[in-house]
Amino acid sequence: MSTYAVGDIHGCFRSLRALLDEVKFRPQHDTLWCPGDLINRGPDNVETLQLLMDLPNLEVTLGNHDLHFLAIAEGIATIGQSDTVSDLLDHHRLPDFTHWLRAQPLLVAHPDETIVMTHAGIPEIWNLEQAKRLAREVEQHLRGANWRSFLKNMYGNEPTMWRDDLETPQRLRLATNIFTRMRYYRHPGTFEFSHKGSTAPEGFVPWFDHRHPELDKTTVIFGHWASLGGVHRPELAGLDTGCVYGRTLTALRLEDKAYFSVPSQL
């Protein structure tokens, strides 16, 4: 019984299949953790979601591409040139896909709280309790009757500074951006959501250069940042190794922190 964390799949079904074969994944015994961006940009989104939805032991956190797909499916966002989700939109199971995605969380914590997963990471401004509470708040809106309003309100890079007294629309947008799009951060609480590269904008550092003291011993699993080429540190695992850009798909076995990877098969 092992647990493997794999990110960011982006509809790269063949690479996922190859990686699961490589680690001899046994669906009835082993557990898969996916830090999001399950779909979009890559070729086989239907096959990817069907594989994941059929797994008996799966933990997922939503990524920005998963949320963007929900907005496209609802007609809230228009499909862009780099979006490859037509296979999902044209599929007779589309309602199942959106229903399943809406039920997924933004943050997953191991029962003993030694391992936490979100798509982009956890900023130093929140301890685990605060991060969990905010994730649950966003999830409630995504699952609730007004979920279309939530998706409409989700887009945009403002506000950039977290305050506990932010009004609901701004609070939800910034919390969602932090959980799903965060890369660069300036102490003590400012975020930069437009920079994608591995060189920081002036005054900013990667979010993980700062950490809440209570999360010192917690392993944070994240994806989202392909240009870093993977981050392997004792209490930090950045698992996006750019599979959809033709590089590799990476798995981390949580029990012994062993890494596995396969070349991208697009």
Ligand SMILES: [Mn+2]
């Ligand atoms: Mn992402």
